[in-house]
Amino acid sequence: MQSITKKIIWILIALLGAFAFSLIALYREESINSVWFITAAVCIYLIAYRFYAAWIAAKVLVIDENKETPAVALNNNRDFIPTNKWIVFGHHFAAIAGPGPLIGPTLAAQFGYLPGTIWILIGGVVGGAVQDMTILFFSVRRNGKSLGQMAKEELGKLAGFASLIGTFVIMIVLIAVLGLVVVNAMKHSPWATSTVAATIPIAILIGFYMRFIRPGRVLEASLIGVGLLLLAVYFGGVIDKSETMRSYFDHGGIFLAWSIIIYGFAAAVLPVWMLLAPRDYLSTFVKLGTVIFLAIAIAILQPEIKMPAVTSFIDGTGPIFGGKLFPFVFITIACGAISGFHALISSGTTPKLIDNEKYIPMIGYGGMLLESFVAVMAMVAACVLEPGVFFAINSPVGMVGQDAAQAIQTINSWGYSVSLEDMNRLASEVGESSLFARTGGAPSLAVGMASIFADAFGRHLLAMWYHFAIMFEAVFILTTLDAGTRVGRFMLQDMLGNVHPALGKTSSMSSTVITSAIVVACWGYFLYIGVIDPNGGVNILWPLFGIANQMLAAIALSVGTGILIKSGKFKFAWVTALPLAWLVIITTTSAYQKIFSDDVRVGFLAAAKNMTEKMSMNLLDDRTISIYNQLILNLKIDTAITIFLVVILWIVILDVIRIAFFTNARSLKVS
């Protein structure tokens, strides 16, 4: 009887999910309710978790709950500590969920809500969650070995090197693009700038509190910190109203970029307890709170989605980034669907804490589903805006022009109605002088979130909500920036240590300063170029980040596929090989297009050629020429990085094919 009830419930969930999903996919009226997005997502996650993840765990990985995990077997009270599953889940989720799943879907909304949503849901359950779970399992079975070590041992030295370099490149490009997002949110916005600036002394204060006054009291310190952050948002508004105070915080992009670069360097050489650790506690609390809050607000308010299902920009002419729907929607949304970065967490701290293998599906697969859900909510928040407003905020000046009236005209010509009065009113409502060309996704997400919150809890507070959302995004972007620079530094010290032992000492101050400066210079360069680029920088940097991240995912899935084949599970290898094949197709296609496309907004070489031609006509002023020269150099560097990533990827793929071939040939001989 009980099993029949269960079956009926699962059939109902499946039917409801199928209904909601087909509604999203096929409905073509003026607007669609966001509740259907949430319903489709939750039903798909439940079905996938209950059936697909359970099947993989039982049949493919063959999880054994009687086998001791490394946390139990190697328990040393330091890094191997058997921990309650919910605690591990919390730590794992806090580690994998960063700003990526918020920004990617917002940018991909230029194609309409449908392509991105489908990719987040399908890619999440078939790709990302499978990757996270299998890598976690293999790492648990190998005493918590890292992805790099597993790649080296299972596939070969080159694959190990590839994962190392891939990680470094992602880190650099990710930090640059995140820095750019923060700069664009703070550009000529005294309110946003002063609030973000205030987060630094607040974090330091909390750091001192937790180090000297009440050591290790995380909860109370974080609550004090969050209270102070809210005050900072409020006083940002006060500063914004005072003419003299305003002028201290009203800065252009280049000044802000340099501030972030200097800040990034300082943060990376300071001890972790002073700035990084306390800000991370604050960001985790704020992030968790905001995501839960957003889910509740969407559930109560059930906002209408105003973005069309599919826009005309699938042909590659999109203003936010150039490139056709295929392959660029799959590159733009990495985190939220599949993110190679997660494999580093799944093979890092998490496998050393799990106290029983039976929790691997919940933590590995379930953790990714939750991140995928965050991405769905970001998509909803982007698509509740009027499309005209969405494009006005996200289109760079290179696409719509410096002048507001001209920008409005251009956006109207695309078929999206928005007026100058609408934009001015919205800007003044959120406490900004202008919302035009605030590229990078954060501001439009903040406007979307603010309008959802304001509709649910009071419209007159729109400006507060907007700047709260900006602060929220900035806080954990800065954490990623700081943590990333630090890890980049450790990796560099490790590599340089082979060349010159003194540079490899992580405790040495001079080595720390030199290597941190190198890492900061690397991302600082891309950040600076992104700021001076009239196309907004996001157009170049985000796809580059996506390609690098998907390449790392491909390496992780190669490791998974290689291990499955070697352990005699060739018939199940499609579980990882299928998403792997898809990633290889999209990364290779997008890399090829990014290099060779004739479209100047897609192809690096075409853009460089176009600028060279413009310069040869001698019509440009000196300043533009100097910018063009810098951009051309940057395009060449981008081309080199992209070629490098693709070559590495293909070497790893050929390695997997070699393993598959030899293992199969051997087993045929035996039989």
Add this chain to the structure above:
Amino acid sequence: MIRNLINFILTLTGDNDYEIYLKNFTKFHKHKKSHLPLSRKEFFKTKLDQKWNKINRCC
């Protein structure tokens, strides 16, 4: 019930880390009298340094 919930939250945030460390410490070093556990302050400093010397935050 409420006590358990508070305890769970404090474990999740990391507030209980030192108590867990102390509890396990006596288990680990029963026979070595010379070995003393770290102080609360030292423990949290070491813990943070360890936490942040590897990839710990994603995109």
